[in-house]
Amino acid sequence: xxxxxxxxxxxxxxxxxxxxxxxxxxxxxxxxxxxxxxxxxxxxxxxxxxxxxxxxxxxxxxxxxxxxxxxxxxxxxxxxxxxxxxxxxxxxxxxxxxxxxxxxxxxxxxxxxxxxxxxxxxxxxxxxxxxxxxxxxxxxxxxxxxxxxxxxxxxxxxxxxxxxxxxxxxxxxxxxxxxxxxxxxxxxxxxxxxxxxxxxxxxxxxxxxxxxxxxxxxxxxxxxxxxxxxxxxxxxxxxxxxxxxxxxxxxxxxxxxxxxxxxxxxxxxxxxxxxxxxxxxxxxxxxxxxxxxxxxxxxxxxxxxxxxxxxxxxxxxxxxxxxxxxxxxxxxxxxxxxxxxxxxxxxxxxxxxxxxxxxxxxxxxxxxxxxxxxxxxxxxxxxxxxxxxxxxxxxxxxxxxxxxxxxxxxxxxxxxxxxxxxxxxxxxxxxxxxxxxxxxxxxxxxxxxxxxxxxxxxxxxxxxxxxxxxxxxxxxxxxxxxxxxxxxxxxxxxxxxxxxxxxxxxxxxxxxxxxxxxxxxxxxxxxxxxxxxxxxxxxxxxxxxxxxxxxxxxxxxx
Amino acid sequence: xxxxxxxxxxxxxxxxxxxxxxxxxxxxxxxxxxxxxxxxxxxxxxxxxxxxxxxxxxxxxxxxxxxxxxxxxxxxxxxxxxxxxxxxxxxxxxxxxxxxxxxxxxxxxxxxxxxxxxxxxxxxxxxxxxxxxxxxxxxxxxxxxxxxxxxxxxxxxxxxxxxxxxxxxxxxxxxxxxxxx
Numbered sequence: 170x171x172x173x174x175x176x177x178x179x180x181x182x183x184x185x186x187x188x189x190x191x192x193x194x195x196x197x198x199x200x201x202x203x204x205x206x207x208x209x210x211x212x213x214x215x216x217x218x219x220x221x222x223x224x225x226x227x228x229x230x231x232x233x234x235x236x237x238x239x240x241x242x243x244x245x246x247x248x249x250x251x252x253x254x255x256x257x258x259x260x261x262x263x264x265x266x267x268x269x270x271x272x273x274x275x276x277x278x279x280x281x282x283x284x285x286x287x288x289x290x291x292x293x294x295x296x297x298x299x300x301x302x303x304x305x306x307x308x309x310x311x312x313x314x315x316x317x318x319x320x321x322x323x324x325x326x327x328x329x330x331x332x333x334x335x336x337x338x339x340x341x342x343x344x345x346x347x348x349x350x351x352x353x354x355x356x357x358x359x360x361x362x363x364x365x366x367x368x369x370x371x372x373x374x375x376x377x378x379x380x381x382x383x384x385x386x387x388x389x390x391x392x393x394x395x396x397x398x399x400x401x402x403x404x405x406x407x408x409x410x411x412x413x414x415x416x417x418x419x420x421x422x423x424x425x426x427x428x429x430x431x432x433x434x435x436x437x438x439x440x441x442x443x444x445x446x447x448x449x450x451x452x453x454x455x456x457x458x459x460x461x462x463x464x465x466x467x468x469x470x471x472x473x474x475x476x477x478x479x480x481x482x483x484x485x486x487x488x489x490x491x492x493x494x495x496x497x498x499x500x501x502x503x504x505x506x507x508x509x510x511x512x513x514x515x516x517x518x519x520x521x522x523x524x525x526x527x528x529x530x531x532x533x534x535x536x537x538x539x540x541x542x543x544x545x546x547x548x549x550x551x552x553x554x555x556x557x558x559x560x561x562x563x564x565x566x567x568x569x570x571x572x573x574x575x576x577x578x579x580x581x582x583x584x585x586x587x588x589x590x591x592x593x594x595x596x597x598x599x600x601x602x603x604x605x606x607x608x609x610x611x612x613x614x615x616x617x618x619x620x621x622x623x624x625x626x627x628x629x630x631x632x633x634x635x636x637x638x639x640x641x642x643x644x645x646x647x648x649x650x651x652x653x654x655x656x657x658x659x660x661x662x663x664x665x666x667x668x669x670x671x672x673x674x675x676x677x678x679x680x681x682x683x684x685x686x687x688x689x690x691x692x693x694x695x696x697x698x699x700x701x702x703x704x705x706x707x708x709x710x711x712x713x714x715x716x717x718x719x720x721x722x723x724x725x726x727x
Numbered sequence: 728x729x730x731x732x733x734x735x736x737x738x739x740x741x742x743x744x745x746x747x748x749x750x751x752x753x754x755x756x757x758x759x760x761x762x763x764x765x766x767x768x769x770x771x772x773x774x775x776x777x778x779x780x781x782x783x784x785x786x787x788x789x790x791x792x793x794x795x796x797x798x799x800x801x802x803x804x805x806x807x808x809x810x811x812x813x814x815x816x817x818x819x820x821x822x823x824x825x826x827x828x829x830x831x832x833x834x835x836x837x838x839x840x841x842x843x844x845x846x847x848x849x850x851x852x853x854x855x856x857x858x859x860x861x862x863x864x865x866x867x868x869x870x871x872x873x874x875x876x877x878x879x880x881x882x883x884x885x886x887x888x889x890x891x892x893x894x895x896x897x898x899x900x901x902x903x904x905x906x907x908x
Contacts, residue, residue, distance in 0.1 A: 277763060281770045286817040289762060306817060341759060341820045358736035431738055456741045465811035472743030 170195045171330040172300035178228055180204065180219065180591050182212040186232025187272060188259030191325035193230075204591060204620050207612040209236050211584035213243020214610070217252045218588025221571045222546055222596075224378060226308050227252070227588060232259045233321075234272030238279065242578055244314045245283040249575025250399060251376055253312035255303045260320040263291075277318050285313030286342075293326035297333065305337035310344030311463040312376055344462060348479030348487060356434075356458045356475045357491035360390075363432035365454075365505045368392055369415065369444075372399030372574065373437015373461060374481055380404070380567040382485035383436065389489050390499050393509055395423035397438050398555075399574040402564035412509065413518070416444045417710050418556040421516030422509060424708075424716040429508070430455045437461060437481050440470040441575070450715035460484050516708075518560055519722050523701055528677045530554065530629050530700045534561035536677075537599065537627060540684035545597040546589045548572060550582035550606030553635040553706045558601045580609030586624040587616055597688060600626045604654050605634035614667040617693035625687050626695045628660060631702045639705045644712075664695035675699040746808070748801035751780070753825040753832055753902045754810065756795040757787065759818040767816050768795055775812055777804050781834070781877075781899030792820065796901045798877075825902050832902040835872065836880045837862070841891035842869040850890060857883050868893055876900075 170192075173181075180202045185193040196203055206212040209231040216227030231240050237258040247254045261270040277289050286306045288299040296319065303315040360366060374383050374396075380403045387394050387410055394404045395415040404411060413420030415427055427433065433455045438444070445451040451471060459466070459473035460481060467476040477484055520531040534557050537547075547562060548571040549555040555572055564570045571589055573581040586600035607628055617624055638652040664671030670690055674683045680698065687694040707722035758764045765784060772779050780798045787794050799809065810822050825832070842850055847869070854861055854871050857879065863870035873883050877900055884895065 278766065281763070281767060282774050285815075287763075291762075339817055342817045355733070355736055358733070359738060359741065362736055362738055456738050457743075463815070465808065465815055467811075468743065468746065468805075469808060472746070474741035474743055 170199045171332075172297040173228070174200060175332055176226070176300065176304045178226075181228040181230055182206050182215040182219070182588065183230030184209055184212060184232065184236060185230075186236045186259060188233035188261055188321045189230060189236075189257075189319075189324070190259075191321065192257070192259065192319070202591070204587065204616065204622070206584065206587070206616050208610065209239035210242050210580070211587070211610050211613040211616065213240045213254075213256065214246070214578070214581050214584035215588035215591070215613075216254050216256070217243060217247050217250075217581075218548060218571050218585025219592040220253050220588070221585070222568055222589035223592035224568065225253075225592065226304055227254045228257065229254070230257050232272065233261050233276070234274045236272075237276035237318075238274050240276075241280060241283065242576075244280050244316065246573050246576040246578045246581065247314035248283045248285065250573065251312050251372060252314065253308040253376075254314045255307050255317065256314060257317045257319065259324065260289075260318050262322040263320045266320065277316065280316055283314065284316050285311075287316035288318070290317070290319045290323050293323045293328050296324070296328070297330055301333055302337050302339060306339070306342060310342070311373075344480075345464075345478050346462065346480035346483055348460070348477045348484035350487065352475060352477045353484065353487045354491050356477060357488055357495060359432060359456065359458060359475060360434070360492055361495045361497040364501055365429060365431040366392055366434065366502075367412075367426045367430045367432070368394040368434045368436060369396070369427065369438055370394065370400045370403055370436045371397040371438025374400055374403040375567045377437060377462070377481040378567075379437070379481040379485055382482055382489070386485050386489045386492075389492050390497065391502050391506060393426060393505075395419070395426065397441070397444060397574070398559050398572070400438065401559060401570045402567045405565045406563035407565060412513075414559055417446070417712070418560065418706055418708065420518060420560075421708055421719055421721065422512040424710065424719055425512050426509060427452050427455070428716040433457050435459045435461070435473075436485070439466045442470075445470065446710045446718075447713055447715045460488075516721065519707075519724070520704070521722070521724075526676045526678060528675065528680060528698060528700045530557050530631070530704050531561050532677060533627070533629055533680065533698055533700055534558050534601070536681045536684060537601065538562050540681050540688060541597060541599065545569070545599050546571060546586075546593060547599050547601060548582045548586040548589060549601045550603045551577045551579045552603045552606060552637075553631075553639065553704075554601055554603045554629040556636075556706045557629075579603070579606040582606060583624070583626060584610050584613045586626070587613060587622050590622050590624050598624045599688075600624055602626050602628045603635060604628060604630045604632060604660075608654075608658070611663070614664065614669050614693065614695065618668040621692070623690075623692050625693070627684065627687070628695060628697050629700050630660065630697050631700050631704070632656070633702065636706070638703070642703070642705070660695055660697035669693040669695055671695050671697070673697045673699070746805035747803075748806055750801050750827070751798055752801045752806050753796065753798050753830065753900060754813075755823040755825055755902055756797070756813060756819060757821040758793050758795055759820060760786075760791050760793045761818055764793070764818045765795070767818060768813065771812055771816065775809075777809055781897070783899040783901050785901070796899070798900050823904070825904065829905050830902050831905055832876060832900050833874055834877050834880055834898055834900040835874045836883075836895060836897040838871045838873065838883070838887055838895050839868050839893040840871065840887045841867055841893055843867070846890050850887060853883065853886050857886075859883065
């Protein structure tokens with residue numbers, strides 16, 4: 170506990186059980202907040218939401234066995250999205266390890282593929298050292314989850330805690346942060362000779378707290394900027410250089426720009442398959458500058474012509490300085506911008522507004538933007554609603570968009586909203602949920618009520634697992650297999666049963682007003698928004714296709 | 728203008744270096760001697776779809792450090808990507824991709840060969856040619872210890888196989904850099 174306090178921990182999420190009773194006993198007197206979640210997965214996602222909203226390390230506790238295995242999805246999620254988190258699990262007593270004891274699970278072994286690092290405590294004196302190392306590894310370099318597994322007998326041992334004075338030194342762990350200046354100079358010169366450059370930025374810019382630095386670099390010339398799902402908010406959506414998100418459900422312009430670019434500057438992004446589509450046909454004309462803190466990301470999926478390994482916060486200002494020093498004539502980009510503007514005009518985001526009163530899901534996100542004045546932390550689950558939020562909300566600031574990108578974990582939205590609200594109590598926190606997803610961790614409404622965490626859940630309810638239904642419609646001949654969610658539950662009654670406020674909206678004319686009422690209510694709210702059932706999310710690059718094969722929403726003939 | 732930075736960079740002059748070397752690589756990896764470290768290394772290989780050809784683990788002159796020597800095929804796997812992924816493991820201290828010209832590599836193998844009276848002399852002769860040692864003789868089998876490069880062990884295997892190879896055990900290659908004068 171003292172080690173955690175020394176790390177500046179203010180809040181943790183978790184559930185007690187047999188093997189972590191000593192920890193919870195110490196927690197009784199400890200000087201930080203413990204949020205008692207209702208399922209360990211919820212605690213894990215809450216820790217992630219906490220970390221993503223604040224940049225501080227998120228911490229979750231679980232007991233041994235099922236408590237620990239319930240954390241696995243959250244750990245894998247944090248790994249995929251490079252979220253700085255520390256998971257502390259109880260383990261059975263030392264003499265029971267390996268005997269299939271009650272509530273024993275080899276959580277260290279089970280999570281090896283999903284952790285940045287993990288520690289198994291074998292001596293109580295290791296605990297303070299490992300705690301500090303865990304926080305160091307989780308929060309530096311490319312952030313990620315660290316697991317600390319402590320057998321019950323060792324966590325109750327009495328040891329003298331001595332505050333650590335030395336910085337953590339791990340001989341096998343030395344992230345390089347500065348970026349090779351020669352490579353940066355070459356990159357600046359490549360930028361100067363590019364006629365069709367594009368900045369493709371990712372979650373690394375947000376994790377690296379480098380939004381300001383990105384804006385500076387983006388402002389050093391008329392460089393167009395696109396971003397992955399994870400990078401939204403690092404560059405303001407209202408900026409004239411902003412092309413919108415790229416990838417499977419990105420904008421037409423951003424994807425065309427990648428396809429036609431002669432130079433891609435990848436910043437804290439990893440060329441995921443949802444970005445590249447068919448790898449062989451990805452960006453066929455482009456040379457690649459790849460800036461990333463993780464050397465293993467360089468040339469993993471797409472070969473880098475100019476690799477720069479370093480912390481974006483340190484590298485970007487150097488690149489800006491070197492580029493400015495070249496005093497390049499920006500008129501070379503005129504032709505590129507006229508192409509980009511042409512695409513933007515011909516292929517904007519579009520949806521059919523629908524019948525009178527009908528709530529189109531895209532309209533719901535636009536209404537949310539107006540109701541919140543764009544100033545809220547938005548979390549989401551995974552699916553159509555997530556993509557529509559990414560497309561239509563227009564994020565202006567970093568750490569305002571919290572979702573599960575890499576692992577794509579349904580049920581992420583509500584618990585991560587809890588974490589975000591605990592981290593940033595002064596901010597409005599809205600979870601845009603899908604009805605398929607919300608039910609997966611709906612038990613956390615109890616946490617919101619009992620811990621007085623006033624998050625607002627705006628449920629985009631179409632009665633389907635919508636994204637799967639969309640794929641079945643488009644690629645599986647409309648054979649809707651196990652995607653209809655039926656009419657259960659009654660979400661308003663469910664919210665009320667938990668002690669939260671339940672609301673329902675099925676008329677587009679009332680939506681914004683109801684959202685405002687929900688935002689003004691001082692406790693947790695679940696607003697069940699009945700949206701058009703079979704709306705599809707467009708534009709879309711069909712899976713395994715190239716960017717130029719993007720499909721747009723069919724235009725309504727009126 | 729500083730040395731090493733060209734005056735201007737033409738995009739058409741930029742190239743991505745080739746990823747596949749086309750040859751066998753021996754990686755010599757120093758790891759912290761901590762529980763689970765071998766599982767981390769082995770797990771990384773299986774998860775990333777890298778095939779290990781041979782693997783040998785043993786102590787070093789420092790009791791807190793172990794050495795993992797593994798060989799893999801650079802025609803199939805981008806070695807650079809493999810070493811970068813390995814480096815991400817916190818317990819991995821140092822990785823050397825051994826240069827073939829600068830390396831002494833050895834492997835040991837034990838062959839149990841069926842040795843009827845009529846071919847016993849021939850097997851003994853093979854053993855002599857390969858500077859192998861006969862370490863066990865029974866009525867129907869002989870066990871021979873061979874040390875050398877992987878190529879030599881494979882050559883020996885080809886020689887004795889027609890006589891009836893009962894069992895074979897190989898250690899996997901270990902390697903050390905050549906000394907410099």
